[in-house]
Amino acid sequence: MVGQDGFCVFPPDAAVARWAAAAKLAAITVLGDGGARRHGGTWFVGVDALPNAPDGSIGGVPLAGAWQAHVKAPPNWHRAQLSVVFPGYPQQDPGESEAAHRFRRDRDAAHVDGLLPEGPQKRRHLREPHGFILGLPLDAVRASPLVVWRGSHDIMRTAFHAAFAGIPPAQWGHVDVTEVYQDARRKVFATCDRVEVVAEPGQAVLLDRHILHGVAPWPQDVLGEMRMVAYFRPQISIEDWL
Known part of the structure; x- marks a missing residue:
């Protein structure tokens, strides 16, 4: 489904919208409980933070949608x-270097x-081989969107095959791929379109x-809370x- 672009934004889907509404309620509770924020308090990392069940459901609402036809679901979904x-x-x-901050900003x-x-x-080392990335927006705020580089998955995959x-x-996992990774990333910046991916609750974003x-x-x-x-x-x- 991600095709030559390497990503896909699915149209609004009632099943996805129901899950997003339930997840948003849980998310407000998670944020209220505190937790680590980075970059001057402007990003809540939230790894494994949502209390979804192993079947992906949250608050009894199933994890479902048209995206399911395009991935191999795991036996158990992580939080x-x-x-x-x-x-x-x-x-x-x-403690963050100026170069690291500049890369994040620019x-x-x-x-x-x-x-x-x-x-x-x-x-850089390969430690967490993922099958896919599924993003599910929980609010309609359009500020600070996900960014992808169209077609970059082909460049990166070719580089990793060689590495x-x-x-x-x-x-x-023992192979240091830092230089290979950085070289491929520079090629992506020079040749691939940068795309801001805007989506709202009820939509799903699938990434290679x-x-x-x-x-x-x-x-x-842009005004807004988060x-x-x-x-x-x-x-x-x-x-x-690979």
């Missing part, structure tokens, strides 16, 4: 990430999921697992990641 962006995003965290913190930065030098060529999948994506800064002239999205990233076996 969804609750990603909440607040006005002023991104501010610079104490390049939307563009990344491929599952390649975790490790150690003081932030070297892991001849290496048993069980060893892929290798697509380069991030979050746009909150515009200074923007909330739930994300599912089911993990798969590392040998299936």
Whole structure:
């Protein structure tokens, strides 16, 4: 379904809207309980924060929609990430380098999921092979949207194929892919269109697992309290990641 673009925004769907409404109620409770915020308090990370059941339902409302026909659902859904962006995003965290903050501000913190930065030098390793990324908006706020680079999944996947060529999948996590990743990312910036993906409750956004994506800064002239999205990233076996 994601095709050559590497992403798809599904039309409004009543089943998705019901799930989003239930998830929003739970999200308000989660935010009220506090939790870690980053980037000067302008981003609630919310990993595994939503209390959905292993079947994906929340508050008794099933996780369902037209997107289901285009993915292989996991046996058990993990607790969804609750990603909440607040006005002023991104501010610079104490200890965050100027270069890192500038990349977040000017390049939307563009990344491929599952390649975790490790150690003081932030070297990238494949630690969390995801099958797909499913985004479900919980409110209609359009500020600070998801950003993707159209077609970037092909460039990134080609680079990873080369990086892991001849290496048993069980060893892929030991391979430092930092330079390969950064080189491919530069190629994406030079050749792929940057797209701001705007969607509302009732819609679903499906991303190829290798697509380069991030979050746009909150515009200074846009008022609002926050923007909330739930994300599912089911993990798969590392040998299936490519």
